Amino acid sequence: MKIKYELLKEEKNCKARLGRIKTNYGEVDTPMFMPVGTRAAVKGLTTDQVKECGSGVILANTYHLWLRPGEDIVNEAGGLHKFMNYNGPILTDSGGFQVFSLAKNKKKDITEEGVHFKSHIDGKKLLLTPEKSIEIQNKLDSDIAMSFDECPPASADYQYLKNSIERTLRWAKRGKDVHSNPNQALFGIVQGGPHEDLRRFSAEETVKMDFDGYSIGGVANDGESKDDMYKAIDFSVPYLPKDKLRYLMGVGEPIDILEGVIRGVDIFDCVLPTRIARHGQAFTRHGKINLNNAKYARDFTTVDDTCDCYTCKHYTKGYIRHLITVGESLGGSLLSIHNIRFLIKLTEEIREAIKEDRLLEYKENFISEYTKK
Amino acid sequence: MKIKYELLKEEKNCKARLGRIKTNYGEVDTPMFMPVGTRAAVKGLTTDQVKECGSGVILANTYHLWLRPGEDIVNEAGGLHKFMNYNGPILTDSGGFQVFSLAKNKKKDITEEGVHFKSHIDGKKLLLTPEKSIEIQNKLDSDIAMSFDECPPASADYQYLKNSIERTLRWAKRGKDVHSNPNQALFGIVQGGPHEDLRRFSAEETVKMDFDGYSIGGVANDGESKDDMYKAIDFSVPYLPKDKLRYLMGVGEPIDILEGVIRGVDIFDCVLPTRIARHGQAFTRHGKINLNNAKYARDFTTVDDTCDCYTCKHYTKGYIRHLITVGESLGGSLLSIHNIRFLIKLTEEIREAIKEDRLLEYKENFISEYTKK
Numbered sequence: 001m002k003i004k005y006e007l008l009k010e011e012k013n014c015k016a017r018l019g020r021i022k023t024n025y026g027e028v029d030t031p032m033f034m035p036v037g038t039r040a041a042v043k044g045l046t047t048d049q050v051k052e053c054g055s056g057v058i059l060a061n062t063y064h065l066w067l068r069p070g071e072d073i074v075n076e077a078g079g080l081h082k083f084m085n086y087n088g089p090i091l092t093d094s095g096g097f098q099v100f101s102l103a104k105n106k107k108k109d110i111t112e113e114g115v116h117f118k119s120h121i122d123g124k125k126l127l128l129t130p131e132k133s134i135e136i137q138n139k140l141d142s143d144i145a146m147s148f149d150e151c152p153p154a155s156a157d158y159q160y161l162k163n164s165i166e167r168t169l170r171w172a173k174r175g176k177d178v179h180s181n182p183n184q185a186l187f188g189i190v191q192g193g194p195h196e197d198l199r200r201f202s203a204e205e206t207v208k209m210d211f212d213g214y215s216i217g218g219v220a221n222d223g224e225s226k227d228d229m230y231k232a233i234d235f236s237v238p239y240l241p242k243d244k245l246r247y248l249m250g251v252g253e254p255i256d257i258l259e260g261v262i263r264g265v266d267i268f269d270c271v272l273p274t275r276i277a278r279h280g281q282a283f284t285r286h287g288k289i290n291l292n293n294a295k296y297a298r299d300f301t302t303v304d305d306t307c308d309c310y311t312c313k314h315y316t317k318g319y320i321r322h323l324i325t326v327g328e329s330l331g332g333s334l335l336s337i338h339n340i341r342f343l344i345k346l347t348e349e350i351r352e353a354i355k356e357d358r359l360l361e362y363k364e365n366f367i368s369e370y371t372k373k
Numbered sequence: 374m375k376i377k378y379e380l381l382k383e384e385k386n387c388k389a390r391l392g393r394i395k396t397n398y399g400e401v402d403t404p405m406f407m408p409v410g411t412r413a414a415v416k417g418l419t420t421d422q423v424k425e426c427g428s429g430v431i432l433a434n435t436y437h438l439w440l441r442p443g444e445d446i447v448n449e450a451g452g453l454h455k456f457m458n459y460n461g462p463i464l465t466d467s468g469g470f471q472v473f474s475l476a477k478n479k480k481k482d483i484t485e486e487g488v489h490f491k492s493h494i495d496g497k498k499l500l501l502t503p504e505k506s507i508e509i510q511n512k513l514d515s516d517i518a519m520s521f522d523e524c525p526p527a528s529a530d531y532q533y534l535k536n537s538i539e540r541t542l543r544w545a546k547r548g549k550d551v552h553s554n555p556n557q558a559l560f561g562i563v564q565g566g567p568h569e570d571l572r573r574f575s576a577e578e579t580v581k582m583d584f585d586g587y588s589i590g591g592v593a594n595d596g597e598s599k600d601d602m603y604k605a606i607d608f609s610v611p612y613l614p615k616d617k618l619r620y621l622m623g624v625g626e627p628i629d630i631l632e633g634v635i636r637g638v639d640i641f642d643c644v645l646p647t648r649i650a651r652h653g654q655a656f657t658r659h660g661k662i663n664l665n666n667a668k669y670a671r672d673f674t675t676v677d678d679t680c681d682c683y684t685c686k687h688y689t690k691g692y693i694r695h696l697i698t699v700g701e702s703l704g705g706s707l708l709s710i711h712n713i714r715f716l717i718k719l720t721e722e723i724r725e726a727i728k729e730d731r732l733l734e735y736k737e738n739f740i741s742e743y744t745k746k
């Protein structure tokens with residue numbers, strides 16, 4: 001069966017929603033943060049370690065798995081869940097974002113057929129089309145697939161965006177027409193930059209195609225401002241149906257998650273918690289800290305004394321700083337566990353706050369503590 | 374208290390011994406393989422993952438911890454156990470081997486005082502002496518410390534080795550005189566290359582100083598042959614007391630562990646299982662396999678179907694090959710778990726075989742299966 005979203009409660013004082021997703025791999029609650037397992041692995045962590053962070057849905061990248069090991073190998077393994085040993089729901093992206101951001105020398109040729117580009121690994125000429133993206137995702141056998149969309153840069157002008165949205169709508173239709181995995185939901189993607197009329201047009205036309213859920217895209221490319229992100233959400237959400245999931249793609253800063261939820265978003269993903277971890281950075285209630293800082297060398301307290309993650313139960317800032325400083329990969333893994341748990345715990349607290357209609361108050365308190373110097 | 378070794382049983386048909394070590398961190402049985410946590414971390418693994426492999430004593434490198442983070446920081450953290458979160462016994466080496474193998478440009482100046490060399494990290498001039506090595510290890514607060522010895526190359530001639538042994542004996546005495554940690558055992562080291570008279574001289578003179586245990590060194594430098602290794606053991610063991618632990622330093626090939634046990638060795642350490650793991654190699658009952666080999670891309674069986682490790686319970690060769698191929702560090706971590714467990718399980722089976730006086734038969738069967746083409 002396909003995933004099924006159930007709206008449990010709406011917050012009284014904002015657009016936040018409490019929901020539940022039924023999947024073939026158990027039920028998960030929303031709002032939710034999804035850790036990213038780019039190449040069928042959340043970097044440096046076993047799937048048990050990811051689960052121990054409280055993960056529900058995790059994300060894997062179609063582009064990367066298409067190139068290596070190839071969707072046929074994943075399919076022969078019995079699909080992505082078996083291949084990577086994750087006994088929970090998995091979402092795959094369309095590959096579009098990576099094509100636009102990773103193509104060799106960032107060169108690509110966008111045609112009506114699809115996107116021609118060269119592999120970032122070996123320079124091989126490749127073509128990704130809406131049909132190919134869906135075919136790959138069907139074979140990967142994720143629980144939620146994404147339509148193939150164009151991801152225009154933040155600097156794109158109005159007319160370019162308008163044409164791009166129209167093509168993305170045609171691509172969405174083509175992808176939907178070939179989608180054939182009965183256990184896989186397919187989401188449409190709303191684009192339109194910070195423009196109210198374009199977001200509305202994109203949302204309304206996408207919703208007409210009746211997807212299983214809707215993503216808000218174009219908010220996490222290089223160059224978008226926070227203000228543009230909030231506009232993109234505000235101008236999209238009113239046109240999305242209440243009984244379907246809403247996914248804000250590529251967003252994982254704690255404050256952005258809060259701002260997204262308040263505007264009506266259900267699920268988020270981002271490489272941020274694992275990427276900053278490998279560089280020695282950790283989320284805490286009092287903002288991000290950088291363990292490369294010499295002041296942590298003799299600090300034998302945990303990363304965040306309010307945190308219940310494996311890392312905070314067993315390891316100290318001084319030890320993790322040592323690992324990061326000498327280049328031991330365990331340092332990045334331990335901070336990844338902490339950072340992922342931090343975001344998941346944030347969404348757990350958000351859900352509690354929604355239940356009691358006190359999310360706006362929770363947000364004020366969180367931001368005040370997080371940004372206090 | 375210091376560790377206490379108890380000899381439980383001698384094999385009837387060879388020199389193998391079954392023993393038990395009482396430590397401040399629990400009892401552990403010998404023969405035993407010790408995983409290496411070079412810089413206070415077994416590469417890529419949490420201490421729980423190491424424990425789950427069945428680890429008893431683990432090893433950490435004095436040289437590396439002296440340079441970073443420095444023994445004073447580890448001491449302030451409450452010692453190595455607390456610093457790295459390992460609730461089991463820890464052995465530290467003397468730093469000697471790393472000084473000889475890692476010194477910048479391999480240049481060093483060996484004087485009676487100690488060894489002058491330049492840091493492999495920043496080229497800083499350093500001096501490691503017998504007293505300094507013991508002082509560092511005292512602060513690290515390991516359960517077992519090593520005397521500082523010279524590690525001459527395999528190519529060293531007889532007269533050089535003889536002079537070197539005499540200096541190592543003087544260094545052992547100097548280290549013992551300053552050793553001051555009441556909870557830490559101190560081992561002497563037997564050198565002498567493949568020469569019967571030198572090994573005997575080194576062993577007898579070292580034993581006269583009455584150490585808490587004895588190491589056999591000079592068998593895992595570059596260039597020693599297997600034959601030299603077996604000679605080194607055969608020529609040393611007869612002069613070591615039965616009521617003390619015997620440690621063969623730097624040896625971790627499965628067959629070498631078997632050959633060492635049969636010759637009377639109790640404990641072993643080696644970076645081999647973790648180092649080959651990071652390069653995609655795994656021990657199996659049928660010899661080492663290299664997962665970089667394309668034939669494993671579609672092999673969705675476990676690494677070794679007789680293995681009970683976490684990796685073999687959850688992951689396939691095809692998936693681990695994918696991780697290794699794309700450069701995901703999780704691949705090396707999963708194979709490290711398997712390879713460490715493989716060697717620890719080997720020593721568990723060795724202990725069972727000693728109990729039943731069938732170790733020689735076990736060895737023949739193991740080698741026959743391990744080397745069959």
